[in-house]
Amino acid sequence: MDSSKVVENIYLLVIVTLISVLQNVSFAQKVERECKNQNIRTSAFERVSCANRNCMDAYPTFLAVMWCAGLCLSQAPAAFAGIIYLVIRQKYFVGYLGQTSQSTPGYLFGKRVITFLFLMCIVGIANYLLVRFYGSDYKEHVETITNAASALLLIP
Amino acid sequence: MDSSKVVENIYLLVIVTLISVLQNVSFAQKVERECKNQNIRTSAFERVSCANRNCMDAYPTFLAVMWCAGLCLSQAPAAFAGIIYLVIRQKYFVGYLGQTSQSTPGYLFGKRVITFLFLMCIVGIANYLLVRFYGSDYKEHVETITNAASALLLIP
């Protein structure tokens, strides 16, 4: 199955998914801004429930971006970024359960990974449209660059 | 990649997804019915948090229906309906944050868009089954009609 043929059938869907992801992030930022004015939750149940809630809220967004990036460009860097995201999420969840004085994690996490996957989608679609309208194909170069760039995510 | 070959591999999964979407909607309606008996939330944080919550709850359902509709029938009207849904969601979110006396948005929103995408899935699968068992192919006609019908979503 040639990858560009896959993109041909789904690129409009991917674009809408990307816009919806942007909207999700803007909604989440509004919640985060309001959240800072709130008093601190105390009960252990409320903390673990809230941490799980935030992780679950971001989960469909993450899945959508990762699959779009993997299908549109190449799967290895997308899967690598996905692993990094899961590690960040684990840290976030554990940090949320700790003493609120020690760690006050925000509502959003893994912004850098989501941004990276988002850019991968855009590059993949841009590359498809270039191939379709101009006939040039930078996909191999782009994939090499993406593979190299995904290593940058390891920098804390 | 021939579209009917894609449908062949996923049509059972799409059918189950559609049933699960119906179930989600029935659950949400029960929450909405109970919600009307509740007193009004007042704090700004609770309002923005609740608006985000409702949007995030409906998000996987929306993604699933849009992708199924795009894969089973054709992507252009599905993506168009997706854009309309995102506009409705934006309005809903902004309306939710306003004065509760001005706007009291319900739990569900974008019912018409979800219904349209849902019907697109059913038509796509019905068309696939017709082609498989009877050999007739109305897909081109159906796609033309769907493209025209998606414009109807613009009517408020």
Place this chain on the structure above:
Amino acid sequence: MDSSKVVENIYLLVIVTLISVLQNVSFAQKVERECKNQNIRTSAFERVSCANRNCMDAYPTFLAVMWCAGLCLSQAPAAFAGIIYLVIRQKYFVGYLGQTSQSTPGYLFGKRVITFLFLMCIVGIANYLLVRFYGSDYKEHVETITNAASALLLIP
């Protein structure tokens, strides 16, 4: 579209998705453990809202596992397991609304179905890797066994 060609393009994404599902389950178990120490919710709105919340939390996980299982191995048993899951979810939702003295459903439900779909994904990917590196193909045998095994889900 040959199924092994599909798997070739997505198997890394599927693996990351599976890891994320494991993480989701571990998060949910922590919530459940804390939840048992909580006092009982009383209002009808809170009960229906909480039931809907738990169902929606598990929904993206379920969709991801079902689609991965359907794409990697074969769609019929995956769709069948999906139907079973929806029936369990319906029972869970209805049970949650009943008297808390009668039924005290936990936070998690449908663990057996999710486990079954999860194993299907692993078998599908293992089979793909075997074909790629050793050239053997047990897929037909595996599919037959999976179809038979899915009937075991009906045992309560």
